[in-house]
Amino acid sequence: MSLLENLNQDMKQAMRNKEKQKLSVIRMVKASLQNEAIKLGKDVLNEEEELTVLARELKQRKDSLQEFKEAGRDDLVDNLNAELDVLQVYMPEQLTSEELERIVLETIQSVNATSKKEMGKVMGALMPKVKGKADGTEVNKLVQKHLS
Template identity: 35%
Template sequence: MSLIDQLKDHMKQAMIAKEKARLSTIRMALAAIKQIEVDTRESLNDEQVIAVLTKMVKQRRDSIAQYEAAGRSELAAAEAEEIQVIETFLPTPLSEAEIAAFIDAAIVEIGASSMADMGKVMGALKPKVQGRADMGAIGAMIRAKLQ
């Protein structure tokens, strides 16, 4: 079952269970996916859907930081709830050891030896860890290894 089909199935379940917050979050995710499909005029595969969902989680984390800085804890809590719903559709996150293993393998595969090769390493890693790890944290780990 594709990720879009899973989202639609969970949307129906949320409707039946009358879970308004979950339903609105899933609808928001499906709308974002549909918007990209309309813009690009092609159907998204699971990897592309994961990229959309990952972007949505990142946006919500940024919003939480801004809401907390402004003292709006109720809005931050609502965003955190949306993150929890979205993350149920993302693959399980990688541990630091797994990320380090991926980085080491990519460095060896590419033959990276300096910071000039960082973009190549990031490019090789992105499809493998998309939605399973924060690319910002991975960038910092790569920098530490290439220096």
């Protein structure tokens, strides 16, 4: 089942259960997917493009969450945590730290990187492998750690 079909099904269920928060998040994600399809001039996005949109939505909320925590806005923090929980359901299973570290080391070896100067080369080869399965900031820190 495609992501859009899954979202439609969950949206109907959220309407039946009167889950306003979940319904709102699903509608926002659907709108983002449709906007991306329009931007790319397509009728339907492929799985990778859908994953990119989902990852962007997740990242936006995580960034906002951090800002709200720093500002002491607990009401908004709770709201965003609920939105993140809804979005996580549609993301692929996240890599464990061990799996991520193994992929990082393999990629560093495959591109023969030895210094931080080659960080861009490593990240360019690595990110498509872990797209949607790991946080980019975490990946970046691991690559820096192993290249220093």
